[in-house]
Amino acid sequence: MRLARFTEFGKKIICVGLNYKLHVKEMKNSLPTTPIVFLKPPTAYVINEGSIRIPKNCQELHHEVELGVVIGRKGSSVNENEAEDLIGGYVIALDMTARDLQSKAKSSGKPWSIAKGFDTSCPVGNFIPKEALPNANSLDIWCKVNGQLKQKGNTSDMIFTIPHLISYISQYFTLEIGDLILTGTPDGVGPVNSNDIIEIGIGDISKASFKIE
Numbered sequence: 001m002r003l004a005r006f007t008e009f010g011k012k013i014i015c016v017g018l019n020y021k022l023h024v025k026e027m028k029n030s031l032p033t034t035p036i037v038f039l040k041p042p043t044a045y046v047i048n049e050g051s052i053r054i055p056k057n058c059q060e061l062h063h064e065v066e067l068g069v070v071i072g073r074k075g076s077s078v079n080e081n082e083a084e085d086l087i088g089g090y091v092i093a094l095d096m097t098a099r100d101l102q103s104k105a106k107s108s109g110k111p112w113s114i115a116k117g118f119d120t121s122c123p124v125g126n127f128i129p130k131e132a133l134p135n136a137n138s139l140d141i142w143c144k145v146n147g148q149l150k151q152k153g154n155t156s157d158m159i160f161t162i163p164h165l166i167s168y169i170s171q172y173f174t175l176e177i178g179d180l181i182l183t184g185t186p187d188g189v190g191p192v193n194s195n196d197i198i199e200i201g202i203g204d205i206s207k208a209s210f211k212i213e
């Protein structure tokens, strides 16, 4: 299985929003009672050291660092106890968000597809096999912009755990090898501008870097 090349598979990118309490607070939202799920197309991928494009009509592009779970085995309607078996590995990732377009969409009841799914909205680091990250439920994830720390969170603070997310999502979407689940961002999201360098990582285990065009 060529999971190391999962970004070439053209598979689903399934994102979870508002999964950390402090981020829910900074976004002035109410706590979700079930996971909030949305999709990005596979054309959103950018691999390590690539460039991120500011989408048309966007004046406020935000970084959101997130742990990504890469699916390694097909599954549908799995329960939480079976969820672990579907995991192939992990990546550090960004859910780049056109925050102004998202706010406009939110207030007029329209979908977030453009604000979240534009080309280059899903930069990812290198694939980490699951054996290399035995405790994905307690990992430090971080984001720096031009060397300044902007986000620092721990996956133990997720409202819905990774097994819960896999089980929940699999009730609606068959999960396939190469699919990616973005598990939500911790607090500290903020704007980036042309020529900024975004660095993201999982502790000192994995690191990736991207430039805003």
Ligand SMILES: CC(=O)CC(=O)C(=O)O
Pocket (backbone or CB within 6 Å): 015, 016, 017, 018, 019, 020, 023, 027, 064, 095, 097, 183, 184, 185
């Ligand atoms: C409000 C958001 O953009 C949700 C999201 O993507 C996240 O919490 O992560």
Ligand SMILES: [Mg+2]
Pocket (backbone or CB within 6 Å): 015, 016, 017, 064, 066, 095, 184, 185
């Ligand atoms: Mg997000």
